[in-house]
Amino acid sequence: MPNAIGVINLxxxxxxxxxxxxxRSTAAVPFGGRYRLIDFVLSNMVNxxxxxxAVFTNNNSxxxxxxxxxxxxxxxDRKQGGLFILPPSTIPNGTFGGDLQQFxxxxxxxxRSKEKYVIxxxxxxxxxxxxxxxxxxxxxxxxxxxxxxxELNSQTEDLSDSITLDVxxxxxxxxxxxxxxxxxxxxxxxxxxxxxxxxxVDLVKRSVSQNYYDLLRHVIMRNLDxxxxxxxxxxxxxxIINSITNYYRNSMNLLxxxxxxxxxxxxxxxxxxxxxxxxxxxxxxxRVTNSLIANGCIVEGTVENSxxxxxxxxxxxxxxxxxxxMQKCEIEASAILENVILDKEVHVSVGTWLEGEKxxxxxxxxxxxx
Amino acid sequence: MFKKECIAMLxxxxxxxxxxxxxxxxxxxxxxxxxxxxxIDFTLSNCSNSGIDTVGVLTQYQPLVLNSHxxxxxxxxxxxxxxxxxxxxxxxxxxxxxxxxxxxxxxYQNLNFIEQYDPQYxxxxxxxxxxxxxxSLMLEHHKAQQAEASIAVIEVPIQEASRxxxxxxDEELRITEFEEKPKHxxxxxxxxxxYIFNWDVLRSYLLLDEQNxxxxxxxxxxxxxxxxxxxxxxxxxxxxxxxxDVGTVESLWEAHMDLLAEKPELDMYxxxxxxxxxxxxxxxxxxxxxARVQRSLVNEGCLVYGTVEHSVLFYGVHVxxxxxxxxxxxxPNVKIGRNVTIHKAIIGAGTIITDDAVIGSPDSPxxxxxxxxxxxxxxxxxxx
Numbered sequence: 001m002p003n004a005i006g007v008i009n010l011x012x013x014x015x016x017x018x019x020x021x022x023x024r025s026t027a028a029v030p031f032g033g034r035y036r037l038i039d040f041v042l043s044n045m046v047n048x049x050x051x052x053x054a055v056f057t058n059n060n061s062x063x064x065x066x067x068x069x070x071x072x073x074x075x076x077d078r079k080q081g082g083l084f085i086l087p088p089s090t091i092p093n094g095t096f097g098g099d100l101q102q103f104x105x106x107x108x109x110x111x112r113s114k115e116k117y118v119i120x121x122x123x124x125x126x127x128x129x130x131x132x133x134x135x136x137x138x139x140x141x142x143x144x145x146x147x148x149x150x151e152l153n154s155q156t157e158d159l160s161d162s163i164t165l166d167v168x169x170x171x172x173x174x175x176x177x178x179x180x181x182x183x184x185x186x187x188x189x190x191x192x193x194x195x196x197x198x199x200x201v202d203l204v205k206r207s208v209s210q211n212y213y214d215l216l217r218h219v220i221m222r223n224l225d226x227x228x229x230x231x232x233x234x235x236x237x238x239x240i241i242n243s244i245t246n247y248y249r250n251s252m253n254l255l256x257x258x259x260x261x262x263x264x265x266x267x268x269x270x271x272x273x274x275x276x277x278x279x280x281x282x283x284x285x286x287r288v289t290n291s292l293i294a295n296g297c298i299v300e301g302t303v304e305n306s307x308x309x310x311x312x313x314x315x316x317x318x319x320x321x322x323x324x325x326m327q328k329c330e331i332e333a334s335a336i337l338e339n340v341i342l343d344k345e346v347h348v349s350v351g352t353w354l355e356g357e358k359x360x361x362x363x364x365x366x367x368x369x370x
Numbered sequence: 371m372f373k374k375e376c377i378a379m380l381x382x383x384x385x386x387x388x389x390x391x392x393x394x395x396x397x398x399x400x401x402x403x404x405x406x407x408x409x410i411d412f413t414l415s416n417c418s419n420s421g422i423d424t425v426g427v428l429t430q431y432q433p434l435v436l437n438s439h440x441x442x443x444x445x446x447x448x449x450x451x452x453x454x455x456x457x458x459x460x461x462x463x464x465x466x467x468x469x470x471x472x473x474x475x476x477x478y479q480n481l482n483f484i485e486q487y488d489p490q491y492x493x494x495x496x497x498x499x500x501x502x503x504x505x506s507l508m509l510e511h512h513k514a515q516q517a518e519a520s521i522a523v524i525e526v527p528i529q530e531a532s533r534x535x536x537x538x539x540d541e542e543l544r545i546t547e548f549e550e551k552p553k554h555x556x557x558x559x560x561x562x563x564x565y566i567f568n569w570d571v572l573r574s575y576l577l578l579d580e581q582n583x584x585x586x587x588x589x590x591x592x593x594x595x596x597x598x599x600x601x602x603x604x605x606x607x608x609x610x611x612x613x614x615d616v617g618t619v620e621s622l623w624e625a626h627m628d629l630l631a632e633k634p635e636l637d638m639y640x641x642x643x644x645x646x647x648x649x650x651x652x653x654x655x656x657x658x659x660x661a662r663v664q665r666s667l668v669n670e671g672c673l674v675y676g677t678v679e680h681s682v683l684f685y686g687v688h689v690x691x692x693x694x695x696x697x698x699x700x701x702p703n704v705k706i707g708r709n710v711t712i713h714k715a716i717i718g719a720g721t722i723i724t725d726d727a728v729i730g731s732p733d734s735p736x737x738x739x740x741x742x743x744x745x746x747x748x749x750x751x752x753x754x
Contacts, residue, residue, distance in 0.1 A: 033654035034670070072444070257656055257673060264653035274445075274649045278638035279405035279669040279682075286664055294654035295406070295670050298639065307654070 002135040004117040004194065005081075005110070006045040006053035008038060011088060011099035012214060013191070014058065015124055015161070015242035019363040020343060025057065027123035028064040029241070030326050030344070032254055032263070033294040033307045036067055037241060038123040039272045040263075041192075045119060046074045047268035048131035052081030054109050056102045058088055067273050074271050084109060098213030103204040110197055118200050120215075122191035126239035126250065129192075130267050134232050138194045143230035145199070145220070147173055148192040150234045158249075161242050163189040163216075165231055173229040176221045190234060193220075199227075237262040248341065248361045251307055251324050255290055277310050285316050301331065309344075318348075323361070340364065372452045374487040376509055376566075378422050379477055382410055382497035383430030383470060388618045391741030392718060396435040398617065399497030402701045402719060404629060404638065405667040405682045407647045408439060409616060410497035411446075414455070415645045418446040420505040422493065424453030426483050428476045430469065433459055439648055446646045458483060472587035478576040484569065492572055494565040494589065500625055501562075501613040502636065502643055508607045509566055517605035518571045519597055521545065522564035524609050534560035535590045537606055545604040550590045559606065562613060565589065571602065612636040623716055623737040626682045626699045630665050650685045650702070660691050676706075690725070696732070701742075718742035 014026040021029065027038040038055070045053055053076060057064060070076075071083030088096060089105040097104075110118065117138065119131055129148070138146040149165045164184030166175040177184030203219055212218040237259050239250030253259050264270055277296025282288065287302040296311035301318035309327040314320060317334040324341045331337065332350045339356035343366040348354065352370055356362030364370060386398025393401065399410035410427075417425050425448060429436055436457075442448075443455030458480050460469050470476035477484075477494065484492060491512065493505055503522070512520040523537055531552070537559045538547035549555070575593050579585050585592045598604060612635035616622040628634060638645055652671025657663055661674045668674065671686040676693035683689070684701045690708035698712045701719040706712070710723050713730035715738040723729070726748040730738040740746060 255656070257658070260653065260656055269651045270653070271651055276445075276644045276646050276649075278645065279667040279684075280655070281639075282663045282666050282668065284632075284665050288657045288663055289661065290659045291657050292654040293657060293668070296639065309654075 002049055002117070002119075002132050003115050004050055004119050004131075004135060005113045005115045005197075006050045007118060007120045008041055008045075008053065008055045008123055009099055009102075009120055009215075010038075010064075010123060011056040011058055011102045013099075013122065013216065017241070017244055017247055019365040020244070020247070020341070021060070022365060023060060024063040025060045026241070027055075028061075028067055029247070030309060031126060031239075031241070031247075031251065033292045033309050035270060035272045036064075037126060038064065038067070039270055040126045040128065041121045041123050042074050042076075043268070043270040044127070044129050044131055045121075046076065046271070048135070050119065050131065051076075051078065052084070052113060052115070054084040054086050054106065056086050056088070056099060056106075061087070069273070073273050081113075097208070099215050100204060100207050100212055100219070103200070103215065104208040107201060107204065110201055113197070116197055118195050118197050120193050120195065120200075124241045125190045125192065126237075126241060126263065127190070127234060128236055128263050128266055128268065128270065129234050134192075134194055137232050138230060141171065141230040142228065143172075144196060144227035146194040146230040146232050147176075148190045148194075148232045148234055149187040150190055150238045151187050152238070154186050158240075158243075158246055159186070159188060162240065163191075163221075165189050167231040171231055173224060173231045176224060178217075178221075187231070187233075188238075188240070190238065191216075236266060239263070244341070244363060245360060248324065249359075252305070252322070254292060254307070255305060260292070275310050280308075283316070286314075301333075322358075343368075346370065372487070374424050374453060374489045376422060376491040376493055377424040377426070377453070377484065377487050377489045378417050378493040378495060378505070379480070379484070380410070380413055380417070380425055380427045380495050380497055381473055381476060382427050382436060383476065384496070384498050384617075385431040386498075386617060389622065390619060391739055392619075392622075392716070393432070394741065395432060397429065397431045397433065400432075400436045400439060401616070401622070402684060403500060403616065403622075404626070404645070405669045405684050407645055409500065410436070410439070411645055411647045412500050412502065413495050413497050414440075414443075414446045414448065415643075416495075416501075416503050416505060418448060418646065419643050420503075422505060423448065423450050424487055424489075425455045426458045426480060427455060427497070428470065428480065429457055429459045430476075433457075441648075445648050453487065456483065472585075472592070473589045474576060474579055474585075474593045475587035477572075478580050478587070481573070481576070484573075489569050492567050492569050494567070496563045498617065499562070499613060499615055500636065501609075501611065502640075502645075503564070503609060503611070503613075505564075505566075508564070511607045512566045512605065515543065515605040516603060517566075518568045518602045519594070520566045520605045520607050521548075521594070522562040522609050523559045523606045524562055524613050525558050526560045528555065528558045531555035531558050531560060535563075535594070536560060539606045543606045543608070545598060545606050548594055548598050550595070561590065561594075562609060563590070564609075565594075566607075571597075619716060619737050619739045623699060623714070626716075627680070627697065629667060629682065630680055652685050655683075658691070661689075676708075676710075684719070698730075714738065715740065718744065721746065724748065 076083040165187040280297040283300040286299045294310040300316040301314040311328040313330045315333040318331045335352045382399040384398035386393040448455040655672035658675040665680045669685040675691040676689040681698045686703040692709040699716045707725035715730045718741045720743040723746045
């Protein structure tokens with residue numbers, strides 16, 4: 001069991017995904033046929049034995065709170081430790097003071113824990129990572145800070161809007177670069193770090209008094225040379241969910257069984273809120289190929305290269321291609337959907353034809369009736 | 371403890387001997403069913419959906435799997451502060467202890483458990499059947515009839531009636547006669563093994579029954595006939611809907627095939643009456659470009675490259691390319707290689723079937739059963 005507590009930091013720097021984040025926070029965006037983005041990092045923490053996790057929330061957190069509940073699904077409904085949902089707090093003059101203010105307002109969360117380290121992570125980097133291995137690397141290196149990265153191919157992956165690491169031969173981070181400003185390496189920082197609690201508390205106290213706002217940009221990135229910053233390379237599947245296009249692309253990547261296996265099973269399983277749906281049922285007329293289908297689906301039509309979330313109904317004669325259909329959508333007979341994302345509970349009437357562009361899917365917001 | 375109006379006692383000690391290889395290491399109520407569930411999930415979900423929040427589960431044979439499945443009852447919302455689910459295995463006291471001798475004796479040995487809740491009514495059910503039933507409606511009927519005992523009944527084909535406890539009723543549904551497994555049944559109203567008793571009446575009969583050395587301490591054989599003989603007010607509650615005892619390999623297979631009908635009698639997709647189960651936390655299943663899946667139930671965590679027709683796949687099943695699965699029930703985590711053919715079979719959990727194996731045949735009258743964690747190679751063609 002690692003000597004660490006977790007923080008899922010949703011206070012700032014959360015990419016927005018247009019229609020999908022109009023009424024929910026990014027962390028609560030449905031992904032992979034049955035999950036929400038936050039499930040991955042939360043399960044990763046729990047799977048390595050972290051017993052205490054705080055979630056720094058921001059706006060639009062109803063669906064996120066509903067999803068997390070008491071933390072039971074992740075085994076975090078505990079007397080000791082467990083799940084702490086910590087909403088944003090404003091500084092005395094009424095403005096929002098960034099994530100540093102949220103750390104400062106909740107210092108007791110850290111001070112009351114006996115664990116020595118803190119794992120801080122965002123939720124929009126979808127992966128299955130063994131944090132206990134990261135912790136071993138952190139402790140062995142004797143570093144003040146460990147940053148987790150993945151080396152990506154800039155030809156095939158979209159590295160815009162990312163922070164890259166310049167890693168020396170000794171495994172230390174020499175520089176961090178914001179891809180908005182200057183081009184860096186292909187080592188993309190996964191917005192996950194391990195830091196000693198003592199250093200974190202000290203940084204928060206000093207930075208808040210100087211009116212700093214952003215832990216990553218104002219504190220960590222500006223002071224790299226002051227500390228021993230260790231780099232940890234993650235090698236498994238990574239989906240960076242920072243735009244609708246990337247959301248779509250990374251979802252479709254799950255239709256390759258090796259990615260499906262890597263993200264959902266290696267090294268551990270991903271937990272989510274259970275919906276108690278019966279297994280999916282395929283009728284005599286169902287034609288399904290190269291698709292992910294969740295429980296509770298009733299499939300009577302054609303589904304190709306698509307992802308159906310839990311409880312989707314596809315009536316006879318309907319055709320769905322290259323699309324993502326979220327929970328409880330109903331696609332009536334003879335409707336044709338191509339390159340679309342339907343948010344939850346969308347109803348598509350008989351014979352409707354919806355088509356998006358190949359790389360830019362058309363998105364239909366929650367509960368629309370088409 | 372708080373007083374409860376009605377608590378349930380769920381008999382889950384069934385050995386399920388006729389299920390052969392499937393019950394070698396677990397009790398009948400723990401046998402997998404419906405692509406996702408275990409048999410007992412249906413009765414536990416019925417309790418939860420009927421508003422019964424206190425359930426004693428009486429276990430006996432091979433309790434390990436059942437105990438860990440039930441846990442503290444959270445999947446069924448039965449992890450309650452007052453009440454909830456309690457597993458009640460046979461226990462030993464200072465002056466000895468014993469196996470539950472019969473269904474009535476199992477309840478008798480747990481009088482203390484029931485009395486904690488000082489209930490007015492006790493619902494006795496078993497964990498051996500597949501059905502959805504609102505017990506609160508039966509309780510209303512019991513009260514309206516001012517009965518001391520109510521028995522749920524269902525019409526069965528007359529030729530099968532001798533397998534059941536058969537009842538005769540008057541026009542007000544009062545039970546006039548009860549025969550356990552009669553050779554020559556007089557009608558087709560079968561007991562479903564679901565009883566509601568006024569607790570004070572049941573209590574006195576359990577004490578009497580225990581003192582009778584000739585009794586087999588069974589509800590159907592001893593307690594119910596005696597109550598009837600002594601003129602207690604007993605009422606029949608008619609149930610309409612799907613109800614099936616899945617006690618044999620044949621009936622277990624049939625019940626799965628029933629789920630694949632055009633309009634299955636048992637609707638597992640009703641949002642107001644969900645069947646709860648322990649969740650194995652698996653991702654959505656993947657249907658490959660080479661696959662064809664029709665008239666089938668497929669659970670999460672499956673990888674399908676071959677053809678699956680008119681079959682039920684539990685979670686974590688892999689079906690290799692070129693394989694053909696027809697009229698089969700494939701239990702959790704079975705791995706099926708390439709070019710395998712399976713017809714009319716039940717494959718136990720965790721079994722591995724290597725490439726080119728052939729199991730069953732399209733025109734075989736029998737259902738082939740393969741046990742759990744088995745290893746099947748092409749040379750071996752098992753017979754039922």
